[in-house]
Amino acid sequence: MxxxxxxxxxxxxxxVVVESxxxxxxxxxxxxxxxxxxxxxxxxxxxxxxxxKPDEVDRIVEELRNMDPDHIFVKDRGFPPGDARRxxxxxxxARPGYHGMEFEMTVIPYVxxxxxxxxxxxxxxxxxxADPLAHEALDVADLRKLIDxxxx
Amino acid sequence: MAKVFIxxxxxxxxxDLVARHGHTPLSSAVAIRExxxxxxxxSPPLQITPEExxxxxxxxxVEVPAxxxxxxxxxxxxxxxxxxxxxxxxxxxxxGCMGCARTNELIKFLLRQKDIPKLDLNYPKNPDEGxxxxxxxxxFLDELGGAR
Numbered sequence: 001m002x003x004x005x006x007x008x009x010x011x012x013x014x015x016v017v018v019e020s021x022x023x024x025x026x027x028x029x030x031x032x033x034x035x036x037x038x039x040x041x042x043x044x045x046x047x048x049x050x051x052x053k054p055d056e057v058d059r060i061v062e063e064l065r066n067m068d069p070d071h072i073f074v075k076d077r078g079f080p081p082g083d084a085r086r087x088x089x090x091x092x093x094a095r096p097g098y099h100g101m102e103f104e105m106t107v108i109p110y111v112x113x114x115x116x117x118x119x120x121x122x123x124x125x126x127x128x129x130a131d132p133l134a135h136e137a138l139d140v141a142d143l144r145k146l147i148d149x150x151x152x
Numbered sequence: 153m154a155k156v157f158i159x160x161x162x163x164x165x166x167x168d169l170v171a172r173h174g175h176t177p178l179s180s181a182v183a184i185r186e187x188x189x190x191x192x193x194x195s196p197p198l199q200i201t202p203e204e205x206x207x208x209x210x211x212x213x214v215e216v217p218a219x220x221x222x223x224x225x226x227x228x229x230x231x232x233x234x235x236x237x238x239x240x241x242x243x244x245x246x247x248g249c250m251g252c253a254r255t256n257e258l259i260k261f262l263l264r265q266k267d268i269p270k271l272d273l274n275y276p277k278n279p280d281e282g283x284x285x286x287x288x289x290x291x292f293l294d295e296l297g298g299a300r
Binding site: 001002003004005006008009010011012013015017073074075076077078079083085086097099100101103104107108109110111112113114115117118123124126127128129130131132133 | 160162163164165167168169171177179180181182183184185187188189190191192193194195196197198199241242244245246272273274275276277278279281282283284285286287288290291294
């Protein structure tokens with residue numbers, strides 16, 4: 001086994017994912033480059049990857065989020081941008097973890113709608129979502145439909 | 153500022169909403185970052201070394217596959233320090249091999265055993281559910297208190 005010497009120690013990396021009609025990843029990238037003071041910024045098809053010292057990254061991310069707060073989402077990333085162990089340029093195919101993000105991108109418009117709506121109304125007045133742990137008994141009408149659908 | 157465990161631990165939506173409301177999301181990226189920034193022996197791609205399945209013995213018995221124990225070495229400490237948890241129950245994206253599947257079951261079991269505030273949800277499937285989803289998370293996080 002060989003010795004492992006980490007690079008970019010003490011840095012954090014964050015994804016800035018944009019799902020907006022008004023802001024494109026290129027707009028984010030230009031703004032990011034404008035305000036960056038030494039952070040590494042990479043533009044991707046879905047937004048940006050920002051890497052640097054924690055305070056600097058937080059500052060950039062907060063500034064970028066202000067461009068369209070309800071349509072820009074941020075999450076942590078373990079690897080720095082372009083890391084050969086994760087970057088698809090080295091691996092071929094989508095980056096591991098991209099598929100999860102790809103799925104959530106289909107849900108994000110509903111979340112953005114929720115964030116927009118909650119600016120107009122109080123969260124306390126919104127009914128609770130259905131409890132996923134509640135046991136739903138099979139409705140008699142549905143059971144009859146299933147029975148009727150069976151071949152005799 | 154509470155530490156909130158999110159499930160799926162890679163969720164962009166949960167990670168963002170928790171941070172947006174002033175709390176700290178406990179996601180897998182944080183655990184991975186810790187490993188890839190620590191010097192040691194090279195063990196690509198995630199720097200999971202043979203030590204990890206040994207650490208995982210704290211949460212899973214020795215006859216449990218090493219894949220589960222190795223993953224628990226990442227998630228177990230985060231479950232331990234979690235002060236609240238948000239769990240999405242229909243997260244098909246967390247699907248994986250038996251190692252992932254059993255680890256997911258064990259994480260959810262440990263979270264349910266733990267005496268902390270928990271919020272169970274499903275992904276929203278239309279705009280109206282989106283409003284309810286965001287409102288439920290906002291109410292839950294506001295009740296935790298201590299937001300940044």
